[in-house]
Amino acid sequence: MRLHSPIDPGDWELIVFSGIPYRVKVTGQSVVDFMYDFVEPFEGPHPGLTLLAGRPMAGTASIMSVTATGLPHYTSLLLRDVALLNARGEVQRKEPLKSTSSPDIFLVEFETLPDDGFSVQLQGVGENSTEFRRQSPTIASVTKTRVKVNADPSVKVGSNVNVSFNVTNAGPSSQYRILITDDQNFIQSKPMSLMIDTDQTVEGNSIISVPEGTDPGTVVTVTVVARSSLDFGYSILELTVVSKVQDLRAPTCDVVGRISECPAESPAQCSLQSWSLSARFVSQGADRLSIYTRHGNGSLDREETQDGGQMVTLVTYNSSCCFPNVELVAVDKRWNVGKCSSRVRSRAPGSAPRNAAILLVAALVACLAS
Structure with a gap:
């Protein structure tokens, strides 16, 4: 059923006659929308938050970054909370939004995330105290397999650089298949198989070989995937190829x-x-x-x-x-x-x-x- 403009605001009643169980989903379109990402803290000379390179971890605290669009068109709108809903639309978690230095970017902190898949709903109050809700069309999920990959962010032409990684299993003991690849085929590594017990972390490494003749500025995307019969996790790292002798002098x-x-x-x-x-x-x-x-x-x-x-x-x-x-x-x-x-x-x-x-x-x- 499609409604045509103009649509009267307020409460609507929908009556359905059916001999079998049914579900009703109502969708709409608005200039006010939102996007979200999971982020994690990073240290260094300029500490802050960076995108989480993979799925969030089950049973641990998580930080969500929410970017709202179209707010200048609705100055009376007040955004308040983010709720995580299960497949039946029931609220599993609900936390308040925290403002940042940008008026359209907010942070939300969760002590834990639902074990099952969930959708994200942005909540607030609009004009005349009307309830405001926007819900993501996708389902997010957590993992019990954490993968982290580390390497120097820059690799020189003609050099061999070590890429290290670790895999943590927060679920039951499982046999994992670990695969390390990159989009330039610089890593020549065979898949490895490891038994990882509950709450155990294993470490490994591989070598990335940058051949002579590679153009400086080439971006190499390294992906580490750890998969078991019950779960999987992954992490992505981008490296930049630099010349052997770096010229940092500007024209x-x-x-x-x-x-x-x-x-x-x-x-x-x-x-x-x-x-x-x-x-x-x-x-x-x-x-x-x-x-x-x-x-x-x-x-x-x-x-x-x-x-x-x-x-x-x-x-x-x-x-x-x-x-x-x-x-x-x-x-x-x-x-x-x-x-x-x-x-x-x-x-x-x-x-x-x-x-x-x-x-x-x-x-x-x-x-x-x-």
Whole structure:
């Protein structure tokens, strides 16, 4: 049954005549929606929360991140709680939302999660104290198998790097099959079989070999899966390939020339006037720079020369006076970024352009000399 607009708000009564048991599911569409992820704390120089690389663990505390969309359209809406519902729609867990520095992102802390599959429902109060609910269409589940994988986040071209992992079994003793793979086929590892007892943690490792010729910047996604006849768990880790000798020096940029000025009066005539800028980029090595503009809408010309172990790139930027600002940005193959900014100077009302003034002075000197 489909309802057509306009739909009157309020309580609706649905009467169904049936000789067999039935279930009723009501769905709707709204600009207010939400997404959720499970997150976990991480340590380091800048500690915080990161996405959980796998399913949440059964019987342990969990943190959920909730992102709400469309809130600016309903300023009277007050979001309060998140409820976890079983397949029959019964509330299994319910915890309050905690605000963060972002007005549309919230955190929810659960002491434990339901052992069976559950859906997530966002609850609150709308205009005129009406009840607000939004429910996820998918079913989430927990695992009793925790998998963690560790490795240096960057791997050098031509190197062999150790990837370690551990598997914890919080369920009954089981025989596990553990498989380690990556999307670049850098890991040559055969599946292993291990018996893991209740509350036991086993450790293992594998080697990732990055062949010569691999492009720096390549992302390698490593996946470790532990599966038994009763349960499974997995973890994902992304590694970035870097060059053997890392060049962390950004390209340098110097403005070497600026031609013409733009009139301060008659902004409507800006398209009839133009200005140009010359800049010099210097980068290490012989790689060609990727150069683009920000805050501008002009054209770019470039000329490259090799100077010893450096690449020198001369850039000429031409633009109409409608776009008086520009930022030139250069990126090398190692993702080092160099940039410089410039703004064309405005000519005082009624004054002649600098180039024209120079020509006028030259003409007067020629006349006096004759």
